[in-house]
Amino acid sequence: MATIGQVIFRSMIAIIIILVAAIALIIGIGVSGQDSSSVVTNDAVGKIGEDVILGCSFPAAKDSPNILWEKVGVNSYVYKYENAAAVLSGQNAGFKGRTSLFLNQLTSGNASLFLSNLELSDAGEYKCTVTNSNGNGVGKLTLQVGGFSDLTITGVPPNTLLCESPSWYPQPSVTWSNKTGNTISLVNLTNTTFTPSLYNMFQVNSSLKEVQRNIQYTCVIQNQLAKAEGDVIWTASGVKTQTRLDIINSADIPLPPLCLLCVLCFQLISQLV
Template structure:
């Protein structure tokens, strides 16, 4: 809820265009009042000046005893959710709700947000945008809790609300409401997403929606370096007042490159991100180069098959020639042995014939 700020005694935080606090009268010893008494040309009747003096003294006396506590820091409310604008005072012992008059209104436009007096709500003059959206903590009014419950917070609710409290004394204080809505997880898109080659130009788009207030967008590369200088970002509010963020990054394609888009809500300190990686599967060769590569691969395979066949054939022929050569050598050796034996046999036959003749 933040720190509690106490409105100084007799001080109203709301001022009109002239700088005077709303609901106050001129101080009885102020320069304006003195001039109104002693300089008729200011066109302030003396009787009215006396009345202002008396009324001012009365208001200062009444406001002197009441202190109102409100948050010092802005109240952060989520869009579409309920929130509480805290405001409280310390009631006296004999305090009665019938003595309480409470008004919540917009500080700038004075538009009525909620009113309570005579022990019940007075909503006849309530602004149309707050119908059925406001309530008090009725069971805690007697303890001095005059906080306002605001349902289904809208973007238009953002701003300053003034809490006016009067019992016997009177005082007021302002509460600032800050509306916020978290951004959706970014969606990334790569264009073109096919037929990319290293060095080609590509566009990465990042889109996030339904956030408030305007986001800060940061782009990072694979090394975490800030590359937001190459980015064009636009933020457009929809009918509900929520922002749609559209950011475009221009890059030169590199293999295995990662690009991250971070969307940050400055009020909620919420950060959501998404990444896209360009890997080898995203990079394609041109059609001609692809067919050339396939053709060369087929030719190489065919040549290898032919070479293997030729080598195998030559090896087989060599083996057959060696076998044939061995067979011929064996045949020649057998013939030589037969030739060597034939003369010896002829000599023996001749000797036998000679013996028979004798």
């Protein structure tokens, strides 16, 4: 059986291991999406057919920076700015006429890329390389491209609700629930269809039958990029609704390693003592 001194010593070792691992995790999270340089990038989510900004910033210097945007796995570059001018002669054909920088913000450290008329093929990993008198830095980011749109909910007499949204890709899931959050009892009362639309997207139509008056229902349409949610209540004066559309950014997804680390460390302590 371990003496009190041995227990204290082992406990101190376990605490040191926890602190070192926690510090390493914090540092790893802090540099996620960027390298050891001071170039900072931000992951982005864009909608098919619309525009997006790929964020990239750097410590400004007095001289004009050289900026190179590349897409991993694509021949040639996405955009190049060199010697205070755009160099587009070697630009990848798929990005011609769709890219630009915010030139009036370069002196303040903004190297973000404006990308217009998004296509599904634009999704992927991008690199932003900045060179100035401070040195050379590279930042990486991921662009996700798909379809998502707000929804509408209407009442169809005598007791049916219709939840509709015009543009989704990839194909989303659709769920109905009542104010208690019960979805199972409503499954047999719903009918959902996905109709092909422009740019490979889907139009979503979902109906809920046997709707009761003065009870709040919720329709949720969701894929890995976005979540559209609508609350509705059918009263004697008509149907009242409230909707919202949220973009799901990968940076907002909780990271599980910290909890896992705590569990492992507590197990280690129990074994030591």
